[in-house]
Amino acid sequence: MTDSGIHITLQQAAPIPLSVQLDCKSGELLALVGPSGSGKTTVLRAIAGLYQAQNATIICQNEIWQNSVQNIFLAPHQRHVGLVFQNYALFPHMTVLENIQQAISHLPKQQRQTQALELLKKVHLEGLERRYPKNLSGGQQQRVAVARALARQPKVLLLDEPFSAVDQVTRRKLYRELLVLRESLSMPMILVTHDLDESTLLADRIALLHKGEILQTGTPEFVAAHPKSATIARLMDQQNLFTALVIAHDQAKQKTHLRWRGILIEATYQEQFAINERVCWMIQSANILLHRRGRPSNGNKENPLQGQITEYMESSGLAHLRVQVDKKLDTTISINVPLHVAKRNTLGLHEEIGISLLSEGIHLMPYQILRNES
Amino acid sequence: MDWQALALSVKLSFVTLLFLLPTGILLGRWLAYRQFWGKSLLQTLLALPLVLPPTVLGYYLLVAFSPNQGLGLWLVNTFGATLIFNFQGLVFASIIFNLPFAIHPMQRAFAAIPREIREAAACCGMRPSLVLWKIELPLAWPGIISAMVMCFAHTLGEFGIVLMVGGNIPAETQTIAIAIYDRVQSFDDHAAAIMSFSLLLFSMLTISFTYWLSARSERTHD
Numbered sequence: 001m002t003d004s005g006i007h008i009t010l011q012q013a014a015p016i017p018l019s020v021q022l023d024c025k026s027g028e029l030l031a032l033v034g035p036s037g038s039g040k041t042t043v044l045r046a047i048a049g050l051y052q053a054q055n056a057t058i059i060c061q062n063e064i065w066q067n068s069v070q071n072i073f074l075a076p077h078q079r080h081v082g083l084v085f086q087n088y089a090l091f092p093h094m095t096v097l098e099n100i101q102q103a104i105s106h107l108p109k110q111q112r113q114t115q116a117l118e119l120l121k122k123v124h125l126e127g128l129e130r131r132y133p134k135n136l137s138g139g140q141q142q143r144v145a146v147a148r149a150l151a152r153q154p155k156v157l158l159l160d161e162p163f164s165a166v167d168q169v170t171r172r173k174l175y176r177e178l179l180v181l182r183e184s185l186s187m188p189m190i191l192v193t194h195d196l197d198e199s200t201l202l203a204d205r206i207a208l209l210h211k212g213e214i215l216q217t218g219t220p221e222f223v224a225a226h227p228k229s230a231t232i233a234r235l236m237d238q239q240n241l242f243t244a245l246v247i248a249h250d251q252a253k254q255k256t257h258l259r260w261r262g263i264l265i266e267a268t269y270q271e272q273f274a275i276n277e278r279v280c281w282m283i284q285s286a287n288i289l290l291h292r293r294g295r296p297s298n299g300n301k302e303n304p305l306q307g308q309i310t311e312y313m314e315s316s317g318l319a320h321l322r323v324q325v326d327k328k329l330d331t332t333i334s335i336n337v338p339l340h341v342a343k344r345n346t347l348g349l350h351e352e353i354g355i356s357l358l359s360e361g362i363h364l365m366p367y368q369i370l371r372n373e374s
Numbered sequence: 375m376d377w378q379a380l381a382l383s384v385k386l387s388f389v390t391l392l393f394l395l396p397t398g399i400l401l402g403r404w405l406a407y408r409q410f411w412g413k414s415l416l417q418t419l420l421a422l423p424l425v426l427p428p429t430v431l432g433y434y435l436l437v438a439f440s441p442n443q444g445l446g447l448w449l450v451n452t453f454g455a456t457l458i459f460n461f462q463g464l465v466f467a468s469i470i471f472n473l474p475f476a477i478h479p480m481q482r483a484f485a486a487i488p489r490e491i492r493e494a495a496a497c498c499g500m501r502p503s504l505v506l507w508k509i510e511l512p513l514a515w516p517g518i519i520s521a522m523v524m525c526f527a528h529t530l531g532e533f534g535i536v537l538m539v540g541g542n543i544p545a546e547t548q549t550i551a552i553a554i555y556d557r558v559q560s561f562d563d564h565a566a567a568i569m570s571f572s573l574l575l576f577s578m579l580t581i582s583f584t585y586w587l588s589a590r591s592e593r594t595h596d
Contacts, residue, residue: 050496076496077498077499080499081497082497083493086490087488089491091491091509092513102495102500105498106499148494149497
């Protein structure tokens, strides 16, 4: 635990089960990701002091905000927290400028005004200081909420799904603004979101929360590619998740061989799984190679599979395919390819195609029963 | 026009408001934000004066404050004072009778403030007292003013409970509503008509004002 970061431990069985241990360093943006009802907002509220967990330790920049053993609990107004609420929670009876000034009411009037105006400039809201929240767009309200949260020079910045109330175009614009803004911020930042793309884009690390429990933390790319369990893989929206049997290890070639529904699959060496052990395995779409029709390459030899396209959808420059590789067992693999690749290879519904599963992209996990195995 | 009765009614209304304003704010806020055992029972008790005939409530107060027994006897023995057939008794009865008119609108006004707004204020570093002063009261004030206006008008026109607890003592407990009744009894129709029309006008103005406040509040917070 670094001096300038925040350390959070929350443990309780009821009324909301929580089993959380988190660290976030200064300047780091940690995304708390999980499905609706997983407890993300509760964790954020506990950090802000708006919710008191039964067994908790929250230490921010060497300041104890909560320690259940020592019976320490600082009220929200005693913690230096900047919190951007999901619906922004701007004070409707105050102007934009007054909203921001509330967070720095301890300063002399002149200084208060200067600082508030500077913050408005920082979030690109110059000229709107006399407006009331109801006269602002969703994006503008979000910027005011961010400015107000930053005004207090918080020791931690908490963002509770701050992009959920704006349209997609505004959201992309606000993403860019946050990415620029965060470069100038030195406090730990915790973002709550259920949007995996959002967390991948914005966060340095993610913490995956499920039923109040942190299941895994790491960079978004690492957690997506190396989930510790099939549950995590599902929560990370991995489409290609299956069960198989480990049949051999080849240490010399650094390969582990699997039998998946009668098909032999070669994965990178993962010795922690014993021979004859049942496992779950997954592969990201990015690790599936599409065979070019009529122009075979060496890559085609790696776990080659033939199949028929049973689903074909185009969106945002990508073609989303579902390929049935085993008609009898209705086993399908999901692949996303750039639209121009799909067009060049004349891919379409019911077309026969060849694919290769890159062995370094095959990740094994402990066995668990998978519902609706695809 | 019985100016003495009108002055007494206005005085009674203002004194009632003086007690009900802080009581209503604190109790209304408490009921709006807190969940506790017995809340429904408390709310039922507070709402009782809305449905109970004023004479019934007046009767019970009269019994309770009777200097010969119970609470009334204790008041006489402890403070040497009684709460029947005097102005203090009227004030007390008026407070009891107006409790739902004060608390319910205030409770609704506080409950209408989103929790996040109050939490945002706390996260801005405001102490609870400052949150009340700078955020909650300005947002709830149309409800508070509306409650106060309703209580004022209600006290001004109250008849049954005043007659039961205060009797009809000129300059002491004879309010304008009782004065109207008195004039009718003595066939002074002209005076009764003037006073009745005055109360009617005032009531209409009160209702208009509360509707205007309510509409204004909706416009501000949308």
